[in-house]
Amino acid sequence: MADTAPTADARTAVRKAPGARTPRVGARREPVRRSPTAPPRSFVWTRRIVLTLLAVFTATPVYVMLSSSLKTLDDVTGSFRWFPGDLTVQPYLDIWETVPLARYFLNSLTVAGAATVCSVVIAVFAAYAVSRHRFRGRRVFTVTVLSTQMFPGILFLLPLFLIFVNIGNTTGIALYGSRGALILTYLTFTLPFSIWMLVGYFDSIPRDLDEAALVDGCGPLGALFRVVVPAATPGIVAVTVYSFMTAWGEVLFASVMTNGETRTLAIGLQGYATQTQVYWNQVMAASLVASVPIVAGFLLLQRYLVAGLTAGAVK
């Protein structure tokens, strides 16, 4: 084991060099570049046109979601109109009655929240091990974990389900249908990418820092929590956002692994398409309600995200 240690330290030495660009700086400062010469007019016009088109392309579905959620059912199922004929907030009141949306919302929140917390904690430990330690099997571990990213979900949907059921049968812990099963599943889905990003981030944190902490008498975990984790905040935020989003949006596994009690928003929204008709205005209203927290959170944290990616994934 000991013979791998110099390698690690050698890496650190190189990493110390561009210390000025450590992520902590990037997190606070929005890098603003101004060229000494102003860009040519043609460039400015290209920029205007391309970005405007892109903005329209991006925003249209969001606008449709919003405007349709304010329409009456007749209006929304009739020919398309850009603006609601009669503005109504009724869909926002009805969505809670047509399906138990509040329960689905709470389920999604519980599942995504728990999966995210667990995933980030576990990923931090794993990434710390990979980044700061050289040990046998390190490469096998990283390659294996990362390669799971290419597994088609459909291949292990049924096996995973059966495994949960068997665990339930042998241990008496009812996993199938429980939020716990979904939490375990989602947290594992996000682990590979999270570990990968955090390793990249941890690698960019000067090793001096935690070694100083080690010298000061902190254990390796003390160094991790007192030094590395605070320094890696943007990376951890990025991973948190990524994990939460993944868990909040997953459809396939939720469709098989939940029941009426534990159904998440992803599946619950199907409930607005009923035997008699599709309540399109309610679908849109409920979609917005399901989107607002995540989009708001994402936009609030996007600066961290960019900084986290800059230092983590991008390197």
Next chain:
Amino acid sequence: MRARRSAPGRPALRRTAAVAAVCALSMAATACGGGTSTSDEGSNEKPKELTYWASNQGSSLEHDKKVLTPELEKFEKETGIRVKLEVVPWDSLLDRILAATSSGQGPDVLNIGNTWSASLQATGALLPWDAKNLERIGGEDRFTPAALAAAGAKGKPPAAVPLYSLAYGLYYNKQMFRDAGIDEPPATWDEFVDVGRKLTRDGRHGLAVEGGNPVENAHHAFVFGKQHGADFFDSSGKPTFDGPGNVAAVKQYVDLLASDGIAAEGNAEYGKNESVRDFATGKAGMLLWQAAASSLKSHGMKPDEYGVAPVPTRDADATGDRAVNSMVAGINLAVFKNTDNLDGALEFVKFMTSDEEQKTLNGTYGAIPPVVAAQQDAAFETPDLKVLREVLTNSSAPLPQVPDESKFETLVGTAMKELFAEAASGRKVGTGAVRDRLTEAQQQMQK
């Protein structure tokens, strides 16, 4: 771990705590809910509770819950058995049943689409309704023979008992008929196309079809096939999708949109009951649907605005199979074999199929009770239900009760969806094209 002995105390302690915290976190995630043991055969371990999966019959999941909860409370009062209800959307019902089957962790009692009866019967997960079990709910004579015929393969005890019965009818818009000078609904397909052409004007169409919905397509393929003297499975259960009669049947149905042009091209895309909406809002004058009353009502169409007639046949005086103008549609009630409250489950089925519950529930959902005694109730004497009841009793046939039935629905229905798409985009859909699709579907059955 051995190394920890000689390690300085504090960090080791902290590390242990941290590891414990991680373990606790991952354990906490798994520790929700209590355990249930599953045995293969039914038992009476939990005589005081039942889990019931209901299918979505009303205008929303919550609506179904509101309808069923008082009835379940009544049952609890009578028997002391508490029923845990979950209304499962149709989209996920079959997957959920499959999951329950493969895991042995499912409900005690559940609704199934009656066309799935034989498929699910083949899995061996459902309690067979042999004479002894049927006796406990009053005997098989209580049910209409047609409904019971759609509850499992011939010669085997039914895999479920009928709960709600439905039949296809021809719904027509009275006002549109009057405006076009049509006195009575068409009885043959020639008349039907004629009427359809007359109604097709000013942006309205004669007929609305659900071309993008494989299940609906497959149902129609079956009925049209019968009228052409063709079956989709032979007597040994082998698929016969591409016989001349089958091809003609499928082509005839697709042609309603393609060459007859009495259905709007856009119908090829419909898969979310848009055709019901089009009919209810007067965009189409006719609709072939099963028990549409409550759907039409939810779209604001009043019962006196539409009439219901039997679905046409090829000749007015057709007999036997050629006179079949509906499948036996409906919902069956099944018991999971490995229930841990077998007696309670049977008791619950008895309750749900009792005359009184049958009247209440079928009345609410606009369906016809498959229980003979309940059918006689005045509530089912409305003009539309009378027609549908007649069809069900006299000229309906159950979809093939073979284990591969759900494959048939998927494959043939999807092939027809593609044919509709081709027709709607202006391509000619000839006999050859139809046959090719059906041959391909059939070959996928055999793999």
Next chain:
Amino acid sequence: MTALDTPHPPHPPHPPHPGDAAPADGPEPGRRSRPRPRLPARLRRAGLPYLLLLPALLLELLVHLVPMAVGIVMSFKELTQQYIRTWGDAPWAGLANFRVAVDFDAPVGEALLRSFGVTCAFTVLSVGLAWVVGMAAAVLMQENFRGRGLLRALFLVPYALPVYAAVITWSFMLQRDNGLVNHVLHEQLGLTDSPTFWLIGDNSFVSLVVVSVWRTWPFAFLILMAALQNIPRELYEAAQVDGAGIRQQLRRITLPSLRPVNQVLVLVLFLWTFNDFNVPYLLFGKAPPESADLISLHIYQSSFATWDFGAGSAMSVLLLLFLLVVTAGYLLVTGRGRKHDG
């Protein structure tokens, strides 16, 4: 670090990179100056990483690796509806499931091959377009201008929206009779003679690509934008002094500097897009049009709708093999994963 994560320094105008693997040999000052730890402590140190990895490892085993192994076993079984209840008793099918899946003259194999072709075409187009759009936006937004922050926030929205909410909205917009797309193309602009079908028939492929690009380009944008911030401004200034125009700057500085990022980004986008289940499922339902029959949905349909989990698993295994080969080949060609320590 990892297979995906030790980029080569790109062409000349690239600074030393903190993530680049350092020479693995050679003495290290920091190391020499520290006293060697006593043996038990070293042992402890050796055990620590494994302890830290343990939770991640257990979860990966439980949720990814063991189920995958079970899935592979299932692909050799005749797991039809007769056996799903007691699937341990299902008879071994040998290679039968695989033989059916790769018999491209028979309908099942033919359908699988067609679905595979559709998926490849879809992936190439979708990843390519997402990258181009993301790149264009990132480059155009490299310089500050008024409204840049707002625009950036807007551009990230599709990525942040839950996939079901976004795709359901698209399916609403793509309806033939009452959808926004035809309203604009047909009624307002008069570009088509009659309303177009977007959710059935051949055009559904176009819809699929558009929706997929709409969802994934913000991710490319986000990563590339972050990467662009790492390119030192001095390089551009020097190039400008040399009289290089914007196009030349792009070719000589931006693209080479982004190469390592792009290699990872394209791989990630490829894997996500190729395995995409959500977009086609939410857009078209369980029976997608042939032209949009992506492989994940095809396999789902082959296992769940026809209740043949053995055949479905065999197809999944083939898909996995293909992805493994492509990924390994990609990593070899792009020269990643060669330089490794640990």
